Amino acid sequence: MSPIPTGRLFRTGTGSDLVLSRTFRASAEDVWASLTETERTARWFGPWEGDAAPGRTVRVQMAFEEGTPWCDLRIEACDPPRRLALSMIDESGAWHLELLLAEADGSTELRLVQHLTTEDGLGETGSGWEYYLDLLVASREGGPRPDFDDYHPAMKAYFEELPARAETPGHVR
Incomplete structure (x- = not known):
C-alpha cells in the first residue's frame, strides 16, 4: 500500500505554513521523548549531540539522508511536552x-509545522516530511522502515499543487 500525503498549506501574515500530522496512542510525554531523546531520535531522524536548551545549538546527524550529514539545529523554544521550535540553515x-x-x-497528535518564506520546492519538502513522520511511526510501532521511493517522486505533484488549495489561518499557531 502506498503512503497517502497528509500535508496542508496555510497562508500566514509572513508567508505560508506547511502542516503535517500524525496521531499516536501514547501520552504526550512519550511522544515528546521520541522527539527529544537522542537514542530515540536516532531511530527515525538521527542522533544529536550538545547541550539542548532554548537559545542553544545542537548538532544533528541526518541519518536517513545521503552521506548522513551533520548539521547545526538551533532550539528556539522548548515547552515540554507541548512545543519544540527549531531552526536550521x-x-x-x-x-x-x-x-x-x-x-x-x-x-497524542503531533503536528509538524514548517514556516515557509517561499513555496518553492514544496514537492521535495512535503514528500520528505511525510517520509520522516512515517519513519517516526515505524520506529515507535516496531514496523518496517518505509522506502523513500514510495514518497518521492510519488507525492511530488500533491505538494506542488498545495499552493492552489492553501487555506487561511485560524489553524496552528
Missing part, C-alpha cells in the same frame, strides 16, 4: 519548524 536554505503536541483521550 543548510545547503537547501533556512528551515523554521515547530513540533506541536496535543493529548486527548489516550492519544
Whole structure:
C-alpha cells in the first residue's frame, strides 16, 4: 500500500505554513521523548549531540539522508511536552519548524509545522516530511522502515499543487 500525503498549506501574515500530522496512542510525554531523546531520535531522524536548551545549538546527524550529514539545529523554544521550535540553515536554505503536541483521550497528535518564506520546492519538502513522520511511526510501532521511493517522486505533484488549495489561518499557531 502506498503512503497517502497528509500535508496542508496555510497562508500566514509572513508567508505560508506547511502542516503535517500524525496521531499516536501514547501520552504526550512519550511522544515528546521520541522527539527529544537522542537514542530515540536516532531511530527515525538521527542522533544529536550538545547541550539542548532554548537559545542553544545542537548538532544533528541526518541519518536517513545521503552521506548522513551533520548539521547545526538551533532550539528556539522548548515547552515540554507541548512545543519544540527549531531552526536550521543548510545547503537547501533556512528551515523554521515547530513540533506541536496535543493529548486527548489516550492519544497524542503531533503536528509538524514548517514556516515557509517561499513555496518553492514544496514537492521535495512535503514528500520528505511525510517520509520522516512515517519513519517516526515505524520506529515507535516496531514496523518496517518505509522506502523513500514510495514518497518521492510519488507525492511530488500533491505538494506542488498545495499552493492552489492553501487555506487561511485560524489553524496552528
